[in-house]
Amino acid sequence: MAYYPEPVARLIDALQRLPGIGPKTAQRLTFFLLKRPFDEVRELSEALVAVKERIVQCRTCFNVTDEDPCRICADPVRDTGLLCIVEEPNDMLAMERTGEFRGRYHVLGGALSPLDGIGPDDLKVRELLARLDAGRTREVILATNPNVEGEATALYLAKLLRPLGVRITRIARGLPVGGDLEYADQVTLSKALEGRREIG
Amino acid sequence: MHIGSIQLIEFRNYRTLSYTPSPRLNLLTGPNAQGKTNLLEALAFLLVGRSFRTSRLGDLARWGESSAAVSGELRRQDTSRTIRRTVRMLEDSRWQAAGESCPWARVIVFGWQDLSILTGMPAARRAFIDGVAGRIYPSHLPALGRYRQVLARRNLLLRTRPGEAALAPWDEQLAAVGTELIDRRRRATAMLQTELARIYPAVSGERHKTEIRYRTELGEATEPAALLAAIARVRRDEIRRGQSLVGPHRDDLVLELDGIDARVFGSRGQQRLLALSLRLAEVLPVREAAGTTPVLLLDDALSELDGTVRGHVLREIQTAEQVFLTAPEPLRVEGAARWDLRAGGLCAA
Numbered sequence: 026m027a028y029y030p031e032p033v034a035r036l037i038d039a040l041q042r043l044p045g046i047g048p049k050t051a052q053r054l055t056f057f058l059l060k061r062p063f064d065e066v067r068e069l070s071e072a073l074v075a076v077k078e079r080i081v082q083c084r085t086c087f088n089v090t091d092e093d094p095c096r097i098c099a100d101p102v103r104d105t106g107l108l109c110i111v112e113e114p115n116d117m118l119a120m121e122r123t124g125e126f127r128g129r130y131h132v133l134g135g136a137l138s139p140l141d142g143i144g145p146d147d148l149k150v151r152e153l154l155a156r157l158d159a160g161r162t163r164e165v166i167l168a169t170n171p172n173v174e175g176e177a178t179a180l181y182l183a184k185l186l187r188p189l190g191v192r193i194t195r196i197a198r199g200l201p202v203g204g205d206l207e208y209a210d211q212v213t214l215s216k217a218l219e220g221r222r223e224i225g
Numbered sequence: 226m227h228i229g230s231i232q233l234i235e236f237r238n239y240r241t242l243s244y245t246p247s248p249r250l251n252l253l254t255g256p257n258a259q260g261k262t263n264l265l266e267a268l269a270f271l272l273v274g275r276s277f278r279t280s281r282l283g284d285l286a287r288w289g290e291s292s293a294a295v296s297g298e299l300r301r302q303d304t305s306r307t308i309r310r311t312v313r314m315l316e317d318s319r320w321q322a323a324g325e326s327c328p329w330a331r332v333i334v335f336g337w338q339d340l341s342i343l344t345g346m347p348a349a350r351r352a353f354i355d356g357v358a359g360r361i362y363p364s365h366l367p368a369l370g371r372y373r374q375v376l377a378r379r380n381l382l383l384r385t386r387p388g389e390a391a392l393a394p395w396d397e398q399l400a401a402v403g404t405e406l407i408d409r410r411r412r413a414t415a416m417l418q419t420e421l422a423r424i425y426p427a428v429s430g431e432r433h434k435t436e437i438r439y440r441t442e443l444g445e446a447t448e449p450a451a452l453l454a455a456i457a458r459v460r461r462d463e464i465r466r467g468q469s470l471v472g473p474h475r476d477d478l479v480l481e482l483d484g485i486d487a488r489v490f491g492s493r494g495q496q497r498l499l500a501l502s503l504r505l506a507e508v509l510p511v512r513e514a515a516g517t518t519p520v521l522l523l524d525d526a527l528s529e530l531d532g533t534v535r536g537h538v539l540r541e542i543q544t545a546e547q548v549f550l551t552a553p554e555p556l557r558v559e560g561a562a563r564w565d566l567r568a569g570g571l572c573a574a
Contacts (some may be wrong), residue, residue: 137391137394138378139378139379139381139382139385139395140377140378140381142385144387144391145390145391172374173371173374173375173378173398174378176394176398177378177394177395177398178394179394180393180394180397180398181390181391181393181394184390184393184394185390210367211363211364211367212364212367212368212371215364
């Protein structure tokens with residue numbers, strides 16, 4: 026193990042805990058930061074602290090926000106009858122980038138995962154039921170990931186929500202736009218075939 | 226399809242080797258431990274990027290080397306495709322494979338380990354039928370991967386003594402993917418049955434009735450609902466044992482020779498011949514599904530067989546397209562290309 030002055034070792038150690046960053050990248054980032062002007066590094070450290078100090082969870086949809094309720098929940102133009110269920114705030118941002126969806130969201134904070142010991146009580150499911158109880162929702166769109174955990178979560182919620190009498194839909198699985206059939210993997214292609222629609 | 230040429234670099238016992246095989250039958254002979262099986266392994270690795278002997282990529286590189294490469298030309302009717310595959314050791318001493326793949330490349334391998342299809346545990350027969358189904362239906366192996374993911378999670382969940390509502394989404398997925406797997410395994414088994422009924426009598430030179438059946442808890446049912454119902458029946462046992470007790474991971478193949486379980490029937494020679502016939506029975510179904518005849522890699526397929534039977538086997542394998550057959554002693558077969566392997570080198574014999 027090479028010798029580093031204590032503050033350097035401390036920063037390398039802290040950076041290493043970030044996802045996708047190993048010892049070498051942590052070391053590279055540390056020496057990069059050492060060479061930057063003082064103001065720039067202070068800006069970064071302040072940004073890090075601010076994100077923890079000022080960001081909260083929206084108490085309605087559990088999205089991350091700097092004001093509660095968040096901008097989407099507070100937006101009077103958005104359709105309150107349409108509720109899109111996602112696993113993480115990232116997924117919500119991805120949906121927002123489409124600019125197509127004008128309803129509201131509910132962020133579960135994960136998916137059912139026996140491997141990580143995550144059950145329904147660890148997700149914002151009770152909060153979802155309370156929201157639906159208020160009675161303005163016409164349709165719930167289950168937009169959890171298409172992996173086995175996301176699928177289990179969607180199946181679980183579908184069964185749970187069925188008695189409430191709202192329309193429940195699951196986002197489609199299929200081919201990427203601009204893709205080439207020849208290069209699509211078999212599973213995606215067969216799911217796309219299953220989900221085919223009438224045209225014309 | 227056939228392999229037009231292959232080049233090996235630091236692969237197993239080969240420093241470098243360049244080989245232009247015949248598009249028909251190739252006889253690879255030479256004493257033990259000269260690299261016959263290693264060459265078959267390289268041919269399989271070129272075709273499908275996987276070894277039939279090991280899942281440890283590092284085993285493929287020459288001892289002490291940190292990388293290996295196999296490249297070559299694959300031909301089908303009037304198309305040809307050049308492929309290069311490599312394995313190399315990363316900084317953290319894990320091994321990584323890289324290289325393009327060829328969607329129409331198919332290979333069928335026979336080796337001594339195939340005796341376990343008859344004599345081994347049910348897992349060996351499930352692996353066999355999944356291999357066959359995977360070569361016929363390209364979506365079979367991805368579905369199997371998904372099934373294993375669902376199964377692992379469901380088993381963990383069962384150990385927490387879950388309620389009905391918590392199990393339901395996993396039951397449903399297990400039943401949906403499980404039924405898909407069972408359906409393809411059944412269809413693959415039926416295709417094998419048709420071919421085996423022709424091939425085994427032809428190679429043994431005797432009139433034997435062979436039968437291969439897929440055995441599952443579900444009986445004849447084909448709907449996910451049947452698997453769901455079967456799961457519901459064993460619910461209490463599953464929770465007690467913390468294990469999923471029904472589904473394709475518990476199924477088996479039944480193999481019979483003249484109405485008797487082939488595991489206990491016959492000599493070792495007969496069992497080897499039956500195992501070989503099972504591999505050969507795959508050629509036609511794969512050809513029909515993939516639109517091209519698979520390359521056959523037969524490792525020491527003639528040992529323990531008598532002269533007459535050897536003649537029958539040689540005639541049968543020549544109905545395929547490109548075949549590589551290894552043997553410890555020289556063989557004479559009309560129209561076959563003969564190659565002599567010695568200490569990591571190869572020459573026309």
